[in-house]
């Protein structure tokens with residue numbers, strides 16, 4: 001039985017879907033105004049693990065992810081500039097070109113770490129009509145007011161506001177900097193924009209549409225309510241996001257959706273913690289981020305990043321360092337080497353044994369993947385027949401996503417002595433000790449073998 005921590009109840013709960021056997025899952029996707037970094041990838045890898053865990057438990061999952069290509073300002077409190085328009089004016093491209101470029105970059109990055117695409121990927125700009133309809137429903141229910149600047153959601157009219165973050169409305173901190181525009185007609189600092197008008201500092205906004213209230217563009221939050229309900233229904237099972245989404249974005253999504261339908265929006269809220277670098281959150285705004293191609297350029301396999309993220313629980317912060325990435329690369333190479341010599345195909349899926357059961361039990365404990373990974377290694381080291389190990393590992397890898405099916409059974413006979421030198425050389429190479437790495441390559445060659453560096457780690461062949 002799968003158990004998940006639900007931010008809404010602040011408890012670990014048994015997962016029971018609204019409809020037997022089926023799961024509707026929505027993931028807040030990227031704002032495509034800048035490069036996807038490896039911090040983002042942790043969130044999407046953990047979503048991938050959640051989805052695959054649900055599938056391993058026999059559920060059929062319908063997964064939807066949005067692409068924010070309009071309306072997300074540089075501050076969550078509806079102040080600052082539109083991130084997309086800012087990105088365009090900084091680079092001399094059109095907003096549409098900026099969105100396309102970074103969306104492509106996002107998919108290239110998620111592909112590199114083997115994240116499966118959502119069944120539906122939906123763009124905010126392609127669902128403006130749905131967003132307008134939702135705002136109309138909220139207006140009909142008396143939950144909005146209009147100023148000369150925007151259409152606002154009136155949080156004082158929604159009694160459940162603050163339930164997700166556990167903050168009372170009077171304690172809610174909504175920061176606003178003195179150097180940005182603040183709408184003086186806004187009634188409560190927590191009221192948020194449903195629709196911006198192209199007036200004042202948004203006068204030259206290039207992405208704009210007509211609406212019953214006037215020409216403009218949607219606020220950031222409304223797209224997720226409109227598109228999730230469009231594809232998953234008014235009530236659905238799981239909504240995921242980063243922990244920074246809890247107090248504003250997701251609180252607002254609940255208010256918009258339940259304010260319109262009067263029904264519970266989402267049953268389980270799942271939130272992922274951050275990747276830090278030098279004790280700070282890795283982020284676009286702090287410019288302390290690394291991209292997947294940067295780690296590749298340093299000689300790491302992107303799958304080593306995936307392995308690294310499997311070693312921490314999704315609700316814990318993770319400190320990124322190249323030392324930890326090196327350890328993950330070494331562990332992944334070792335795992336690949338272990339499985340290369342295994343026989344595949346004699347044992348069928350139905351022969352899942354106690355190791356697989358313990359593995360699934362661990363992931364079912366609120367996605368305790370580090371514990372599940374320990375079971376993988378215990379099984380690898382066990383004296384079980386290798387064909388049975390292979391059958392188990394292929395099943396486990398349906399959740400882990402390490403693409404082990406590419407290497408299982410791809411045997412190369414390498415003497416232990418050579419393998420030791422290969423491991424040492426890989427370590428030296430990742431530590432950028434090229435002198436030592438070349439020295440070791442020479443020693444390996446003298447023993448009659450050649451090392452080839454590849455995206456899957458070091459490969460060895462006889463010369």
Ligand code: AMP
Pocket residue numbers: 030031039040042043241242243244245273274275276281282283284285
């Ligand atoms: P951004 O586009 O930078 O606002 O990030 C989009 C989302 O990605 C955030 O709301 C977070 O949920 C997630 N995210 C951003 N930075 C990190 C990080 N360093 N570690 C994990 N997730 C992150």
Ligand code: ZN
Pocket residue numbers: 027028029224249
């Ligand atoms: Zn969202």
